[in-house]
Amino acid sequence: MTASKKVKVRFAPSPTGLLHVGNARTALFNWIFARANGGTFVLRIEDTDTARSKPEFEKDITEGLEWLGLGWDEYYKQSERTDIYREYLEKLLGEGRIYYCFCAKDELEIQRQAMLTQGLAPKYMGTCRNLDKEEVKKRLDRGDEHVLRFRIPETKIEFKDMVRGRISFDTSIMGDVVVARDLDNPLYNFAVVIDDALNEITHVIRGEDHISNTPKQILIINALGFRVPEFGHLPLILNPDRSKLSKRFTDTALRDYKDDGYLAPAMVNFLAFLGWHPKENKDVMNIDEIVKEFDITRAQKGGAVFDIEKLNWLNSSYIKELDLEEFIKATEKYISKGWKLTPAMAETVRGRIEKLSEVKNLVDFYFELPEYDPELLRWRGGPLKDSALHMKETLEFLRSVPEEEFAQAKLEKELLSKLPKESRGDTLWPVRVALSGKSASPGPFEIMGAIGKKESITRIEEAIKKTGMLDI
């Protein structure tokens, strides 16, 4: 390896929609690459499309990156750099490498369709390629609609991709690319080149869908005498049917995952493993470990299906790692206003959810005992009377336990010792139902420990009343 410039990468989203998980992964790989190589991470907002760019989307992007913990070292927007692009546009215009094109949009569309049906690669015919200066001036003065096109020379372009190796193109099949609407309105392929060069970006890491833009950009880079950066094209994230990830199958906005109660470290872990894998058989890694082992050369070439099941598993394992206070804080916004989880309550549900949003339906009974059918108290088809009896015995025991000793471990140890091992269910089932009002819930001892003596007794008394066998 020769001594080279300090690594500098960028994430360049356009604020025309909510931050997409695919883009979030691109940002993540860039960030990791920068950290792994002691480099700089730049966030560049590509808002040259003024009609579609919206401030709220820009906000969504920065919030999403912050949530994931992907801080940036530099930040700028293309809309603030119009003068710079104009300067280079004029330079190339002066050199004749860019020219004015007055072709009508709908006319070009007709040509395009015609070529497509003929089985040809659609390509601009070059109608305006050689208009003489007088003609151009005349039409400009007249205010004719126009765009600026970059003259594509016929040549072979080859570049070395960090993840795919050599990729080559024959530029003769490409038509002259539109680089700007006018001097003050550059388009993507042009603005990218200027910014990457001026900002001294050393490595361009982006999605596979940009491979075909790369030769055009290299041509412009060459025309301007800039240095060609290294490229690394990441595989796409796919739907279960292996098409490009879309809303038809799953949420595509990072925000949706955040809102649904996925943890940022889980999301980072999951996204990093979509198209990349460390040498060892590791599945759960935090971002620092990933940075330590990251090698873009190991990135996968084929697309990766977004497997929500795996994300869920990963998320549940990260939730289990949360300490009780963190868990309570994290779940606050998912439960009703007046509800306040205690550490004991939190402990009973922390290991049972995959997403924080699921917590509400698991803890509700702590705050509002659900209406339930007395039949639910019946244990495996046995007499309801038995349930009532066992609950009554339990009640007597519970009353004997001093309030300050009323804790899960003690209750479990003492009550269990009173029950014959084979028939614990006779007691534990109805008691648990009485405490939770549900057919499925945390265990009775966990619940009693969480709600305390008084409430436990009240709920069991209530259940006995429901059976209508108060006097047993």
Next chain:
RNA sequence: GGCCCCAUCGUCUAACGGUUAGGACGUGAGCUUCUCAAGCUUAAAAUCGGGGUUCGAUUCCCCCUGGGGUCACCA
């Protein structure tokens, strides 16, 4: 359709040209068990097909097939 890219269990993936092709998610079974989870054990599950090169190919080459991307006055 042209061009470009890609191809290991259902999914994410591992395997200096020599492994019983490994792990994880999911699925099945079992254990545990008062329910639901969790946990533990375990099983089934893959090198797309065809040619080469080689003593030997998941690995290198070619072809086929399949999939994807892209061909905007979006990025």
